[in-house]
Amino acid sequence: MDRFLAAAQTDLSRSRLQLLIRDGHVSVNGRAARASMRLRDGDRVEVEIPPAAAAVTLEPEDLPLAVVHEDDHLVVIDKPAGLVVHPGAGVRRGTLVHALLHRWPEIAGVGGAGRPGIVHRLDKDTSGLMVVARSERAYRVLVEALRARTVKRTYGALVWGEPREERGAIEGAIGRDPHDRQRMAVVARGGKPARTRWEVKERFGGAARLELGLDTGRTHQIRVHLAHLGHPVIGDPRYGGRSGPRPAGAGPRTRRAEPGPGGVKKSLSAREAQRSLAVEVLKCLPRQALHASELELSHPVTGKSMTFESPWPEDLTQALALLRGFRAHGRD
Numbered sequence: 001m002d003r004f005l006a007a008a009q010t011d012l013s014r015s016r017l018q019l020l021i022r023d024g025h026v027s028v029n030g031r032a033a034r035a036s037m038r039l040r041d042g043d044r045v046e047v048e049i050p051p052a053a054a055a056v057t058l059e060p061e062d063l064p065l066a067v068v069h070e071d072d073h074l075v076v077i078d079k080p081a082g083l084v085v086h087p088g089a090g091v092r093r094g095t096l097v098h099a100l101l102h103r104w105p106e107i108a109g110v111g112g113a114g115r116p117g118i119v120h121r122l123d124k125d126t127s128g129l130m131v132v133a134r135s136e137r138a139y140r141v142l143v144e145a146l147r148a149r150t151v152k153r154t155y156g157a158l159v160w161g162e163p164r165e166e167r168g169a170i171e172g173a174i175g176r177d178p179h180d181r182q183r184m185a186v187v188a189r190g191g192k193p194a195r196t197r198w199e200v201k202e203r204f205g206g207a208a209r210l211e212l213g214l215d216t217g218r219t220h221q222i223r224v225h226l227a228h229l230g231h232p233v234i235g236d237p238r239y240g241g242r243s244g245p246r247p248a249g250a251g252p253r254t255r256r257a258e259p260g261p262g263g264v265k266k267s268l269s270a271r272e273a274q275r276s277l278a279v280e281v282l283k284c285l286p287r288q289a290l291h292a293s294e295l296e297l298s299h300p301v302t303g304k305s306m307t308f309e310s311p312w313p314e315d316l317t318q319a320l321a322l323l324r325g326f327r328a329h330g331r332d
Contacts, residue, residue: 001026002035005047012049013111013140025050049109058087058114060102061094068308073138073301074131075104075117078310081127081287086115096130104134111139120146120153120217128155128292129310133300141300146217152296155212155222156201156312158289158319159231160245160278162208167199170225174218183238184220186228194218196225204323206245206274207234207281222290234319235285244278277326284318291316 002021006014018035020026025048026033039045066078079085079096086097100107100117107117110133117132119142131151133139145151175191177183195215202209208231212222220239226232227239235241295308312320 001028001033001037001039001045004039005045012136013143015143016111016136017047020047020049023050058098058101058108058116059093060105061098062102063094063099065096065099065103068129068310069306071134071299073135073299074133074142075100076295076308077130077132079122079127079130079292081125081313081315084124085121085130086118100132107132107134110134110136119143120151122292123220123223123288123290125287126290126292127310127313127316129153129295129308130292131295131297138300142297145297145300149215150298152294153214153292154294154296155214156291156293156316157210157212157222157226158234158281158316158323159208159210159226160234160241160243161206161231162203163198163200163210163229163231165200167197169215170196170198170229172225172228174221174224184218184224186224192216192218194221194225196222198226202324204327206277207323209320209323223288234289235282236288236290241288242282244282245274273326277322281319281322284315284322286315289316289319 002014002018005012005017005026012020017026021033021035024032027046028037028039028043030044033045066080067075068078069076077096084091084095086095087093097115097118104117110117111119117134117139119131119133119139122128122130131142133142142151172186172194173188173191174184174194175187177185178187193216197213197215199211200208201211210226210231214221218224223233223236223239223241227236227241232240232243291310291312293310293312297306298304299306
């Protein structure tokens with residue numbers, strides 16, 4: 001039944017259809033259907049689409065939005081840090097969804113209840129590009145494209161420490177941290193497979209600028225994977241990014257630096273310089289230094305290839321300038 005309905009129309013996603021079937025809104029020959037029901041020639045299938053819950057429970061709010069692209073089927077938003085994407089625990093108003101409903105009321109019936117139009121998310125304090133569906137058809141195609149990894153999402157990040165290699169991939173299942181249920185972690189059992197690609201773009205001595213790509217989309221994926229690698233995102237309060245860099249050679253988070261002339265004294269002065277740098281960088285970063293900088297996708301209706309870019313916001317630009325200045329004027 002669910003496969004037939006998904007193939008018979010382009011407006012409703014298969015997950016939405018399964019919910020309609022589960023809730024008794026689909027009938028065959030006048031009787032309630034099951035998702036696994038096999039159909040025969042001549043069966044009469046009726047689908048009742050109830051009013052979207054989102055339209056009832058969410059009140060539109062006139063909030064500022066940075067719109068990068070808009071057409072009849074999708075919108076690309078440049079989300080600022082500090083904006084929650086949709087209502088959740090402890091957040092009932094002032095989200096991106098409330099702003100979207102004010103500007104495009106028709107998305108109330110698109111996608112899931114409570115998060116209309118939302119195809120993928122960014123953490124509250126992660127800035128950058130997001131694509132939002134304005135039609136059910138676009139929602140369905142975009143969700144499938146994300147699942148098939150044909151939507152390319154590129155992120156920029158500042159991290160503590162310098163990876164030894166120039167590029168690599170982090171693979172590790174992500175689930176709830178068994179020691180702290182408010183955090184996610186790379187876990188040995190019970191997590192969802194996750195893979196993050198990374199490449200070093202700049203090295204600063206005690207810190208680095210990375211470019212990252214997602215092959216999966218798990219909660220806090222980049223932040224968790226980089227912390228697991230030993231290079232937490234600078235400024236990240238949840239995954240170790242506000243503690244500053246570790247001393248060079250202290251472990252896998254940094255490249256080992258052999259003492260030169262001056263021995264221990266020079267090493268200590270270098271560590272003091274790094275600590276002072278960390279204080280200054282964290283002063284201009286009230287959040288994690290993570291930005292969704294590029295988005296590439298095929299238009300869900302026309303098939304046209306689309307690429308969008310977002311420059312780094314002011315707080316990340318200031319932090320980057322401090323790191324570059326530290327490198328230019330010597331690390332010790």
